[in-house]
Every structure is written in structure tokens, then in C-alpha cells.
Amino acid sequence: MPEYKAPLRDMRFLIDNVFDFHGHYAALGATDASPDMVNAILEEGAKFCENVLSPLNRSGDEEGCHFDNGVVTTPRGFKEAFAQYVEGGWHGVAADPAYGGQGLPQSLGLVLSEMIGSSNTSWGMYPGLTHGAMSAIHAHGTAEQKDIFLGKLTAGEWTGTMCLTEAHCGTDLGLIKTRAVPQADGSYAVTGSKIFISAGEHDMSANIIHLVLAKLPDAPAGTKGISLFIVPKFHADSGERNAVNCGAIEHKMGIKASATCVLNFDGAKGFLIGEANKGLNCMFTMMNHARLGTGMQGLCNGEASFQGAIKYANDRLQMRSLTGAKAPDKAADPIIVHPDVRRMLLTMKAFNEGNRALTYFTAQLLDTAHLSSDAGQRQEAEDLLAFLTPICKAFMTDTGLEVTNHGMQVFGGHGYIREWGMEQLARDARIAPIYEGTNGIQALDLLGRKVLGSQGKLLRGFTKIVHKFCAANAEHAQLKSYVAQLNQLNQQWGELTSQVGMAAMKNPDEVGAAAVDYLMYSGYIILAYLWLRMAIAAQGHGDAEFAKAKLATCEFYFKRLLPRTATHRAAVEAGSECLMSLSAAAFMLE
Amino acid sequence: MPEYKAPLRDMRFLIDNVFDFHGHYAALGATDASPDMVNAILEEGAKFCENVLSPLNRSGDEEGCHFDNGVVTTPRGFKEAFAQYVEGGWHGVAADPAYGGQGLPQSLGLVLSEMIGSSNTSWGMYPGLTHGAMSAIHAHGTAEQKDIFLGKLTAGEWTGTMCLTEAHCGTDLGLIKTRAVPQADGSYAVTGSKIFISAGEHDMSANIIHLVLAKLPDAPAGTKGISLFIVPKFHADSGERNAVNCGAIEHKMGIKASATCVLNFDGAKGFLIGEANKGLNCMFTMMNHARLGTGMQGLCNGEASFQGAIKYANDRLQMRSLTGAKAPDKAADPIIVHPDVRRMLLTMKAFNEGNRALTYFTAQLLDTAHLSSDAGQRQEAEDLLAFLTPICKAFMTDTGLEVTNHGMQVFGGHGYIREWGMEQLARDARIAPIYEGTNGIQALDLLGRKVLGSQGKLLRGFTKIVHKFCAANAEHAQLKSYVAQLNQLNQQWGELTSQVGMAAMKNPDEVGAAAVDYLMYSGYIILAYLWLRMAIAAQGHGDAEFAKAKLATCEFYFKRLLPRTATHRAAVEAGSECLMSLSAAAFMLE
CATH class of the missing domain: 1.10.540.10 (Acyl-CoA dehydrogenase/oxidase, N-terminal domain)
Known part of the structure; x- marks a missing residue:
């Protein structure tokens, strides 16, 4: 490990x-x-x-x-x-x-x-x-x-959970069946079964406080009829056990030490939190934070994987450099001399450090949204957060998965063996694009709700920042060609968005058809902006090697990763027809 | 499952x-x-x-x-x-x-x-x-x-193995330490330890015949001093046990039912097969077949994953189509109505069916190379095989891994749970880009040894086929725009190759820097050729729905997957400098 x-x-x-x-x-x-x-x-x-x-x-x-x-x-x-x-x-x-x-x-x-x-x-x-x-x-x-x-x-005496998913619905919470019936004492009797509840049952705390989505008897249908309830494992007053039980834990690909529970509520005593039928809104207020946290798991597993890979690439001796032996006193050169190994390591490094910058950038917005005394500033931060959150969640977890796969590949066969720990990181990383809203759902949130839903306003809040940055650094001695490249992509971003917006007015499926590629396209541009900020800031860094590494990694990012925007753009432009023309039956085999 | x-x-x-x-x-x-x-x-x-x-x-x-x-x-x-x-x-x-x-x-x-x-x-x-x-x-x-x-x-009374890898060397077989000492009776005493030996020990056959790479006492250094030996678990004549033992089996990410063994040879009696010091050549003669077989594992796991995903996408009800309910009598629409789910399913379908076509195309070449009575035809088939084999191995396993990951994603949270079987397919698929020569090694073989090593001849053997096909179908009523697109890429392929070849003459690291992206770029073009062949052939198919599906999937491939060539080309053109400029120390963290 x-x-x-x-x-x-x-x-x-x-x-x-x-x-x-x-x-x-x-x-x-x-x-x-x-x-x-x-x-x-x-x-x-x-x-x-x-x-x-x-x-x-x-x-x-x-x-x-x-x-x-x-x-x-x-x-x-x-x-x-x-x-x-x-x-x-x-x-x-x-x-x-x-x-x-x-x-x-x-x-x-x-x-x-x-x-x-x-x-x-x-x-x-x-x-x-x-x-x-x-x-x-x-x-x-x-x-x-x-x-x-x-x-x-x-x-930390007690711990908490969020109970949303049921067996028949994850994304589509309007379908939940868990019911909450008002009791004479003002509490509610909660009945239903929830699945995929992380930390739903465990031995680390004296009590577990479940936040449970359920429907009141007279609730409107769909997502407008969901309420949120606090359901403690042990009653806070009496300390007696509530009627909530863990029915099973899931056997999963990874994050095996995280207990993923089936929780059965059997008329458990719960307390309404927030307004009746506004439960989903209550959940959404903490989504920004939770989704940023999930996005960070891409960075986390990626970072751990890079640490393993860089060490191995320096230790493992295999083949000679094609430009002549680099460690002639050893049986072979360390594999870090080979260009393709470096391609993988630099991809890992560029994503990790870029994703860390994105995390910190977004984290500052969270602070501002919470703490600023200026309402305008708070709103601006909220808007940027609304825009960036789905990108953090999906882009960082997709690239995080890519990073952990490169980490395994650097190890060759040893990457597939459990004792080295590299494959665990890839397994652990694999959940992050799925939970807390799949990356497909994040992409719909970004393009449909946030960008098009605001008539492009939320996008412009960010492209304006990039535009100003490009204007301020257009003449940068070493980086001006990259600044120009970013500036051009930044403009293209707006144009592509208008294109999709126009198409979506005629056919709502255009949003779904474009969404994931649009999100990834956006993520690559955002990371390009952050990489330039890092490369420029690094010039003032006391450690010359560190500064050089930042510059080189920025260059690598622009030359080898940013071109992926071309592919995502082409996919966005391809439109929905080539996705929708096949009948469901024609997908099948026989 | x-x-x-x-x-x-x-x-x-x-x-x-x-x-x-x-x-x-x-x-x-x-x-x-x-x-x-x-x-x-x-x-x-x-x-x-x-x-x-x-x-x-x-x-x-x-x-x-x-x-x-x-x-x-x-x-x-x-x-x-x-x-x-x-x-x-x-x-x-x-x-x-x-x-x-x-x-x-x-x-x-x-x-x-x-x-x-x-x-x-x-x-x-x-x-x-x-x-x-x-x-x-x-x-x-x-x-x-x-x-x-x-x-x-x-x-099938006996089974066999191939024993190449040792703990300190996989790719770099010149470093192997296993020794074979000639005995008076003409046999050899083989001593050493091999790892990652698939089927190295098990209970399915009465005897196991190991093919073992080892060095003779007087062998030249490196790969030119490797010989191949037959080492049976039980002696063929006496039936007595030979001095080869399984020391352990590996705990792996996937293919858990395949025994991956450490084999210890302790003066085991072996027999030289082929010429002394030509063991690696002997191994290489069966590599084409083995690598094609490994490439197929990408198709196999991808196919199994698609079968799971398509069924789930038709069964799972979640959300309504944005263009209006498609199953108004049900609680929600089956998720196959959603464009992004279709994007994943079509990506899976396009890769699987494309990879199957690539397998069959290559398999015919294997037949011709083995069976044709015409020496010229045999040579032509051998040349094409030499060119296609690393592409089959790497492209099919990389895209196969992508496919199994889409399959998990279609299942949402259930994709991560073992009982559904989708995550197993992704774990099983993950070994294929690693073993039988990592995909990075395949890419070096393709670009360095095969394409540049033949001064482009092996590439031209294939582009000629594509060129003829494009000429013959340039006026195809429904597909001519795709034919033109393929024709253009086919030309660009040659130009890009010349570019890399020129650069590589000055700096051998250019080959390693370009190799993986060059291989993937090539794979996408080859699949485009095969997709057009399928779309055209399907027009004569008796099942109209099937024909329509082939045409639609071909269109999807050209519009949404083939544009990836642009990214790979840009990465190839980026050259080696942005990979090689960082010192190994500067990669490290502190």
C-alpha cells in the first residue's frame, strides 16, 4: 500500500x-x-x-x-x-x-x-x-x-446519515415509498426501507441520527411531496432503541470498510425537519458541500495513487532508455526514464494538482457564501458555486478514476495484485462517479438547470473571470500562447453553449445528449485556467525546482490533456439524433 | 449477474x-x-x-x-x-x-x-x-x-502454462535469473522462481506442462540469451513428480477464479525446446495468437457488460423522458429513454460490435497465414497480422475497460454492488490492458517495431485496403459523407506517421512519447473502416431492424467516437519535450 x-x-x-x-x-x-x-x-x-x-x-x-x-x-x-x-x-x-x-x-x-x-x-x-x-x-x-x-x-459522540435511496429509486426520489404518519405527540411514525445508507449502522458512536426522506399521508405526488425527518437510532430523551434496524450491508467493489446499509424503519419515531413537503429542498442546501466532498474523492484516490506510482517508477528497473542508459550501474533504468511512463505520471500529476486547485478555488467560494457581510458578494459566490459544484463532482471523479487506472498501469502486473494497494484505489475511486448523484445527473444539473436554466448567466459569471485573467496576462512572457489558447476556448465555450441552447429549445433531448460531454469540456477549460494561475504564481516560489515542475506540468496539460476539449465539443455538436433514432427493441440482441 | x-x-x-x-x-x-x-x-x-x-x-x-x-x-x-x-x-x-x-x-x-x-x-x-x-x-x-x-x-488430459515473468522483470525479460543447467542425459536442471503464472497449478488436469524461459550457463546477456524449456509437473515417462512447486497464489483485483501462481523450480527436469538462446523468438511465434486472445477479453467482458446494461436499461424505471412520458402507464419511464443512458449503451454497442469485427477480420488473416498455399498471400497476411496484433491487444482492452465502466454506470449504485455482477466485469476486464505485454508495450511494438521499423510498409499494407474501400464506396448513397471522412483520416494517418518518423530520427524518445496515442488513433480509424463495412453489408440483411441498428450505430460511431482521433493526433503531435523536461526528482512531492 x-x-x-x-x-x-x-x-x-x-x-x-x-x-x-x-x-x-x-x-x-x-x-x-x-x-x-x-x-x-x-x-x-x-x-x-x-x-x-x-x-x-x-x-x-x-x-x-x-x-x-x-x-x-x-x-x-x-x-x-x-x-x-x-x-x-x-x-x-x-x-x-x-x-x-x-x-x-x-x-x-x-x-x-x-x-x-x-x-x-x-x-x-x-x-x-x-x-x-x-x-x-x-x-x-x-x-x-x-x-x-x-x-x-x-x-462525535453521535454520528449521522442521509437516507434517500430506496431499492426502486435513486435518481428519481419522487418515487419513494417510505411513509411518515403524524402522531398525537407531534412526532411521526416512519415506515419504509432505505438502501445504500453509508454509515447507516456501525460501532463507532453511541448513537446514529438518521435524516430520512419520507412522504406524509396527504403529500402531493412526486418530488413536491417529500419531507425530511430526523430519526435517531436511540431516542435522545429516553435512550431507548427506536424502531430502525439494519437489515444487511452491501458487498461492494470497493470502499469495503464503509458500511453501506439497508435500513428498515418500522414505525420509527421521527421528527419533521424543515417544512412539510420541502424535504428535497432541505437536502439540496447541503448538496453543494456533499458534492464537493464527493468530487474530492477523485482527487484523494488520485493523490494516493500518484504517490504509489511515482515511488514505483523511481524504484522499478526495467529496460533502458532509448536515448542511452540513464542508470548504467544498475541492471536497467528506472522506468521513470520512459516517455510513456512519464505520460501516465504527468497525466496523474496534472489532474491531481489541477483538481486540488479547483477544490481550493471552490472552497473559498463556500467561505464567501457563508461568511461575507456583503450580500452581493455572497450572491456572486453562490452563483459560482451553483455552476462549479456539478463540475467538481463529475469532472474530478471521472478524472480521478482515470488517474487511479494510470497508477495501476504504471505498476504493470503488480498493479493488479491486492498487496500493492494500487487496485484498491481504483476500486475505491469507482464509486465516486456514481453516488451523490451520478455524473450523468450532475451533467444535466449543470447544463439544464444551471447554465441554460439561467439563460447562460451562471456560465458568464465564470467566463468573465477567465476573460479578465486572459486580458491581464495576454502579454505574459512565457505563457502568452497558452493564455491565448485559453482565451479562445473561453469564447468558444459561450458559443457552444448558445448552440446547445438553441437546439434545446426545439428538442429537450438535446440537453441530455450534450450534457456529459459539455460538463467534461467545461472542466478541461476550468482546469486550464487554474493551471495558468498556478504556473504564473509559481514563478514567485522560493523553490526553483518546484516552480519549474509547475510550469512543465502546465505545459503538459495544455499540450496533452486540453486537446480533449476538441473531442467533447464534437460530441456536443453531434446532437441527439444519433442517440435517439434506434428503437429500444433494436438495441437488443435477438 | x-x-x-x-x-x-x-x-x-x-x-x-x-x-x-x-x-x-x-x-x-x-x-x-x-x-x-x-x-x-x-x-x-x-x-x-x-x-x-x-x-x-x-x-x-x-x-x-x-x-x-x-x-x-x-x-x-x-x-x-x-x-x-x-x-x-x-x-x-x-x-x-x-x-x-x-x-x-x-x-x-x-x-x-x-x-x-x-x-x-x-x-x-x-x-x-x-x-x-x-x-x-x-x-x-x-x-x-x-x-x-x-x-x-x-x-485435455494435461494442461499447459507459459512461464515468463519473474519478480524483478516482466517487460524486460533480458533480466531473468532462472537458470537451466545441462545434464548428462540431455535434459536440463531448471532452477528459479516465476510469478504471475496463470493456470500454473490447479485441480483440473492430471498433469501440467510448463513452458519456461531460462538461461543456459553460457548464455549471452540480455534477451539474446534466453532459452525455452518444457518442464512437466509430472514426468511424462515415470509419472513421478518433478521438482516444481506452487509457492503461493496471488490475491488479485479480478479474474479471481484464475489461479495466478508463484512457481518455484528447484532443479526441475526440463527439455530444451527450439534452439538454445532463441527462446524469446519461440515465445513470439505464439504471441500473435495470445495477444489477439487477450485483446478479445476486452470484447468478452464488454459484451457481457452490454448484455447486463441493456436489460437493466429496459427494466429500470426512473424519471420521465424530457420529450414526454414514454411509458405513461408505469411509475416512470425505463431509463433507456434518456439520451445520456443511450450514449453509454451506444458507446458499448459500437465498441463491442466494432471490436468483434476487428477480431473476425484478424482471425481470417490468421487462417490465411496458416493455410494459404500462396506464399505471397501468406506473407501479406503475416504483415497485416504483425501490424494489427498490437492494436487488437491494446485498443480492444482499453475500450473494453471503458465499456465495462459504462455498464456499471448504467446501473447506478447497483453497478457497484457485487451481486449484480457488473463490477466483476470491470475488475476482470482491468487485467487485459496489463498482461500479455502492457498496452504501452504494445504501442511501442506497433509504432517502433512494426510501423517505423518497416519504414511504413506495414501501415501502408492496411491503408491501401482502406483506400480501395473508400474509392469503391465514394458515391454510396447514404454513407458517402462517412466514406469521405474515413478517406481523409486514412491520408492523415500516413502523414502523421511520417511526421513522427522524422522526429524519431532525431530523438528516439519521440516514439515512446507518441506510441499509445498513435495506437489508439489507429484503432479508431480501423474501427471506422470496419463500421462502414458493416453498415454497407447490413443493407442486404433480411432483418430490417437489425440493418437499421447497424446503420444507426455506425452513424453514432462516426459522430461521437471517431472524433477522439483529433485528441489523440494532438497528443502525438505534442511531441516528447513536454514529457521529458522534468527531472525525476521534480516529480516527487517533498
Whole structure:
């Protein structure tokens, strides 16, 4: 298993040189997020992830979770690591101080989350889901609900879940069958079966607080009739067991140490949170955060995979360089001398560092949306977040999967063997394009709801930033040709969008036909912008080798990865007809 | 698990309408391969694969192989299935009648292999490796060696292996350490340790015949000092156990029911096969076949995945079509109405059917190379085979992996759950781009050895075919715009090759830098040619729906997949500098 080392140099580069986190925090009045505090989070967070979580990653995969008559046991060491994490105060880093949190900006929470996810994706699911539940309760709960639940959740005594999916519906939540019947005491009796509930049952906390989508008896049909309920495993007052039980855990391709549960609610006592029939809206308010977190899993598994691959490529001796032996004293050259191995490593590096920049860029927007005192600024940040979130989720997870596959390939046959840990990363990475809204759904959200739904306004909010950047750097000595290339793509982006918009007015299927390629096309342009920002910022970096590497990786990105936009554009332009002309029957075989 | 149904309609379409197998067999004098015989292989082979192998696929994955003190047990039912397979005469379909085979053309063997690999990839490894060993012995063994080994191998009483890789070398076989010391009786004492030996030890046959690469004491260094030895598990004469033992089996990402063994040779008695120090050449003579077989695994897993996905897409109800309800009587529309689901399904269909056409096209060349009485024709077929083999291996396995990933994605969360079987196909498919020479190595073989090594001659052998085809169909009523597009790409292919060739004369790293993208670029053009052939041939097909589907899928291929050539071309043209400028140290993190 690759031993995780937090990429602190790159993180500090983004924090200090590219995105000026200190100025950003100062402007938002987030005085607690001082340079010393940021440094402490980086240093101590890295130690915890490297020393506690990383060593449990492979054993967690091998052991998996165990289910026995409703009881779920997490792999050896998971429970203890969670206790240490809580003890270290990590769980409440970005939580509300009113309920025991440290109140640091969301962006710092995400910096920490990357390290957690890179060292142990499965383990990270437990606190991750709890943070999701905390956000929902914080945003929509009554004062009493917050008092009852948020303190214990922040303290890590209790953990949380989000219960959406049922066997017959995932994307189409309007179809859910779970019912909530009002009781005389103001509570609800929740009955139904939920599947794919991460952290739905486990042994890491004293109680589990489920946030459950269900329908009231008189609810309108479809998504407008869904409400959200808090259903604790143990009643908060009496401590007695509620009528919710884990019926099974799933056997999955990866994230095997994350318990994915079937939860049966049998008239369980629940409490309405937020307005009746507005449950989906409540869920959506925390989606930005959750989707960014899921997007980051692409980065996390990609980073871990790169760390394994780069080490192996330097150690493994195989064949001689075609331009003459590079390690003549050894039996063969290390494989990093071979251009095709470098192609894979640079692809990994360019995506990881680009995706990290995208994460940090977006994380700052989260801060601004939460903390700015300027309503206009908050709205601008919200708009950019709405635009970027589906791209973060889908682009980062698709490219993350590609990265982990390159990582395996660098190892050759050893990449396929479990003991090396590289294949686990590819298996763990494979869920991220699926859950939290499939990447296809993200793409529809981006193109249909966000871009076309705003008549292009949300797109223009971003292209304007790129346009300004290109104008400001049009004469950059080393990079002007790349700036020009970005500027041209930025214009083309708008044109392509108008084209699809026109076509969609005549035929709504044009949106679905274009969506995934449109999202990937957008992601490549956004990363190009971020890569240029990094290449420029790196010129002021004290470490000349580091600066050179950033420049070289930027160049690689523009020459070898950005051309993929041409293919995605062509696919978008191909339109829906070639997708829709076949009858469903004609797809079949016999 | 998707229940496998052999795609007989598509197979017959290729055999009858596209490639005229009957005329092909008649021209080669392969009279045994009569239409009735072909039909029997298709019908009966399908039954065996559907009824015997397919039901063992998922249980084989769950059980895996068991290792206990040198003894390997295959999953429940594997041994019995092998006995049935041998009993049915399937093992010797394409084997030499002089040793008990049926002597049918290789192409028929491959038609059968596809069905085997699609229904159970892991199981298919055991006969597959045996066929490899049989080819090597047939091509290079002495008459005595053939007499001793080929009969039993053809009969399936014994099975075979190919022992190349050692812990420190896979690609770079010049580094092998296994030694063979001549003995007074003319045999050799073979000592060393081999890893990743598929079917190296198991319970399916009475004896296992290992073909082992080793070095003689006086061997020249590197690949020119490697010899090939036959090392039986039990001595053919005495039946006593030889000094070869299985030290362990690997725990892998997939193909878990295929025993991947560490084999320890401890002065084992072996017999030189072929000339001393020419062992690698002996291996290479069977590589074409083995690599085509591995390439087919991309098709096999892709086909199985498509069968699962198409069924699910018709069954699963989720959301309404944006152009109005298509199944208003149901709770939601089947997901096949959604354009993005169709994008995934059509991508799968276009690659699978294209890859099947590529397999059949190449299989005919194998026949011609083996059976033609015309030396010129044989040479032409050999040249085309040399050119196409690395493309079959790498392009088909890379696209096969993509296909199985789409298959998972169509299933949403259920795609990640083991019981549905879709994730197994993606895990099983993941080995194919790695073994039998990584796809990076295939690409070097194609561009460096085959294309540039022949001064473009091997490429021109193929582009000439495409050129003629385009000339003949330039005025095709429905397809002429695609024909023109293919014709243009075909010219560009030559130009791009010259460009790389020029660059490579100055800098050999240009080959490695371009190779993988060049191979994929080539693969997409070849599939475009084959898709047009299919679309044209389909017009004469009796089933109008089938013909329409071929035309629509061809159109989809040209509009949505072929544009990927633009990206690959740009990557080729980017050259090596952006890969080579970074120092190995600068890749590292801290």
C-alpha cells in the first residue's frame, strides 16, 4: 500500500501563492483562521492522517465490515481512530461554536478532508456523512432540534446519515415509498426501507441520527411531496432503541470498510425537519458541500495513487532508455526514464494538482457564501458555486478514476495484485462517479438547470473571470500562447453553449445528449485556467525546482490533456439524433 | 449477474454478410469448416457457454481459488466444466488432427473463444494457456516432444502454462535469473522462481506442462540469451513428480477464479525446446495468437457488460423522458429513454460490435497465414497480422475497460454492488490492458517495431485496403459523407506517421512519447473502416431492424467516437519535450 504523505508543499503553494487564503480570511473577518492556525491544521492533520488513518486503509479493505443480526462491526482500528479523531478536535473544525465546534471556515475543513480521504477513503465516510447531517440540522432544524442533536454530533459522540435511496429509486426520489404518519405527540411514525445508507449502522458512536426522506399521508405526488425527518437510532430523551434496524450491508467493489446499509424503519419515531413537503429542498442546501466532498474523492484516490506510482517508477528497473542508459550501474533504468511512463505520471500529476486547485478555488467560494457581510458578494459566490459544484463532482471523479487506472498501469502486473494497494484505489475511486448523484445527473444539473436554466448567466459569471485573467496576462512572457489558447476556448465555450441552447429549445433531448460531454469540456477549460494561475504564481516560489515542475506540468496539460476539449465539443455538436433514432427493441440482441 | 446469451445474430452477420467466411474457407481449402460445421460450433458452443460456464462466473469470483500447501483448488464446478468441455471435443477444435485435434481453422477457434471468455473469463484462462503451450510445442518441438505432449494436451488430459515473468522483470525479460543447467542425459536442471503464472497449478488436469524461459550457463546477456524449456509437473515417462512447486497464489483485483501462481523450480527436469538462446523468438511465434486472445477479453467482458446494461436499461424505471412520458402507464419511464443512458449503451454497442469485427477480420488473416498455399498471400497476411496484433491487444482492452465502466454506470449504485455482477466485469476486464505485454508495450511494438521499423510498409499494407474501400464506396448513397471522412483520416494517418518518423530520427524518445496515442488513433480509424463495412453489408440483411441498428450505430460511431482521433493526433503531435523536461526528482512531492 502506498504510504500516504500529505502533499503539504502543494497545499501551501495554493494557500499562500495562488489563492492567498490569508487575505481571503482577513477580508471575511475569519480571524481565527490565522496563519498559525492554518499551519497547525496542515501539520497536525497530516500527522493524524499519515500515522493513524493511512495504516488502516488496506487492512480495512481486506477485513471489510461485518454484519451479524443487525449489528455492524467496522474493521480493526476504525473505532479507535474515530475516538482519536474526535479527541483531537478534528471533527468540529468547521462546525458552529454555538454547539462546540471550532468555527473555522469551510475551506479549512476541506483541506483536512482531502488528507483524510487520501489516507483512508472508507474511514472518511463516517465523519463525512455526519458533517452532512450536521449541515442539514443546522440549516433547517428548530432551535430545540439543534440543541438536542448538534452538540452530540459535533462532539462525535453521535454520528449521522442521509437516507434517500430506496431499492426502486435513486435518481428519481419522487418515487419513494417510505411513509411518515403524524402522531398525537407531534412526532411521526416512519415506515419504509432505505438502501445504500453509508454509515447507516456501525460501532463507532453511541448513537446514529438518521435524516430520512419520507412522504406524509396527504403529500402531493412526486418530488413536491417529500419531507425530511430526523430519526435517531436511540431516542435522545429516553435512550431507548427506536424502531430502525439494519437489515444487511452491501458487498461492494470497493470502499469495503464503509458500511453501506439497508435500513428498515418500522414505525420509527421521527421528527419533521424543515417544512412539510420541502424535504428535497432541505437536502439540496447541503448538496453543494456533499458534492464537493464527493468530487474530492477523485482527487484523494488520485493523490494516493500518484504517490504509489511515482515511488514505483523511481524504484522499478526495467529496460533502458532509448536515448542511452540513464542508470548504467544498475541492471536497467528506472522506468521513470520512459516517455510513456512519464505520460501516465504527468497525466496523474496534472489532474491531481489541477483538481486540488479547483477544490481550493471552490472552497473559498463556500467561505464567501457563508461568511461575507456583503450580500452581493455572497450572491456572486453562490452563483459560482451553483455552476462549479456539478463540475467538481463529475469532472474530478471521472478524472480521478482515470488517474487511479494510470497508477495501476504504471505498476504493470503488480498493479493488479491486492498487496500493492494500487487496485484498491481504483476500486475505491469507482464509486465516486456514481453516488451523490451520478455524473450523468450532475451533467444535466449543470447544463439544464444551471447554465441554460439561467439563460447562460451562471456560465458568464465564470467566463468573465477567465476573460479578465486572459486580458491581464495576454502579454505574459512565457505563457502568452497558452493564455491565448485559453482565451479562445473561453469564447468558444459561450458559443457552444448558445448552440446547445438553441437546439434545446426545439428538442429537450438535446440537453441530455450534450450534457456529459459539455460538463467534461467545461472542466478541461476550468482546469486550464487554474493551471495558468498556478504556473504564473509559481514563478514567485522560493523553490526553483518546484516552480519549474509547475510550469512543465502546465505545459503538459495544455499540450496533452486540453486537446480533449476538441473531442467533447464534437460530441456536443453531434446532437441527439444519433442517440435517439434506434428503437429500444433494436438495441437488443435477438 | 448478467445471464450470457451468445450474440449469434451478430456473429452470423459477420460470418455470412461481412466477411464471407464460407468463401474464405473454401478458398483456403478448409473444407471441414463447412457451413454446417460453422453452425454447429455456433449453436453448440453457445449452449455450452450459456448453460455450463456462465452460471459459474459469479460463484467463481466469490469463491476464488484456494491454496493449501502447494495444492490449488479451483472454484466449485470448474473442474467438472473442464471435463465437459473436453468431453464435448471443444478443446481440440482448432488443433492439429495428427494429435487428435479437429483441425478446424483458427478463426473458428476464436469464435468459440469469444463465447467462452464472455461467459466466464477466468475459466477461459485454463484452456487458453493450454492452447498457447500447444502452439509453442507444435511450432518448435521435436517430433518426439510433439508425440509425448501434444496428444495429451489436445485431449485435455494435461494442461499447459507459459512461464515468463519473474519478480524483478516482466517487460524486460533480458533480466531473468532462472537458470537451466545441462545434464548428462540431455535434459536440463531448471532452477528459479516465476510469478504471475496463470493456470500454473490447479485441480483440473492430471498433469501440467510448463513452458519456461531460462538461461543456459553460457548464455549471452540480455534477451539474446534466453532459452525455452518444457518442464512437466509430472514426468511424462515415470509419472513421478518433478521438482516444481506452487509457492503461493496471488490475491488479485479480478479474474479471481484464475489461479495466478508463484512457481518455484528447484532443479526441475526440463527439455530444451527450439534452439538454445532463441527462446524469446519461440515465445513470439505464439504471441500473435495470445495477444489477439487477450485483446478479445476486452470484447468478452464488454459484451457481457452490454448484455447486463441493456436489460437493466429496459427494466429500470426512473424519471420521465424530457420529450414526454414514454411509458405513461408505469411509475416512470425505463431509463433507456434518456439520451445520456443511450450514449453509454451506444458507446458499448459500437465498441463491442466494432471490436468483434476487428477480431473476425484478424482471425481470417490468421487462417490465411496458416493455410494459404500462396506464399505471397501468406506473407501479406503475416504483415497485416504483425501490424494489427498490437492494436487488437491494446485498443480492444482499453475500450473494453471503458465499456465495462459504462455498464456499471448504467446501473447506478447497483453497478457497484457485487451481486449484480457488473463490477466483476470491470475488475476482470482491468487485467487485459496489463498482461500479455502492457498496452504501452504494445504501442511501442506497433509504432517502433512494426510501423517505423518497416519504414511504413506495414501501415501502408492496411491503408491501401482502406483506400480501395473508400474509392469503391465514394458515391454510396447514404454513407458517402462517412466514406469521405474515413478517406481523409486514412491520408492523415500516413502523414502523421511520417511526421513522427522524422522526429524519431532525431530523438528516439519521440516514439515512446507518441506510441499509445498513435495506437489508439489507429484503432479508431480501423474501427471506422470496419463500421462502414458493416453498415454497407447490413443493407442486404433480411432483418430490417437489425440493418437499421447497424446503420444507426455506425452513424453514432462516426459522430461521437471517431472524433477522439483529433485528441489523440494532438497528443502525438505534442511531441516528447513536454514529457521529458522534468527531472525525476521534480516529480516527487517533498
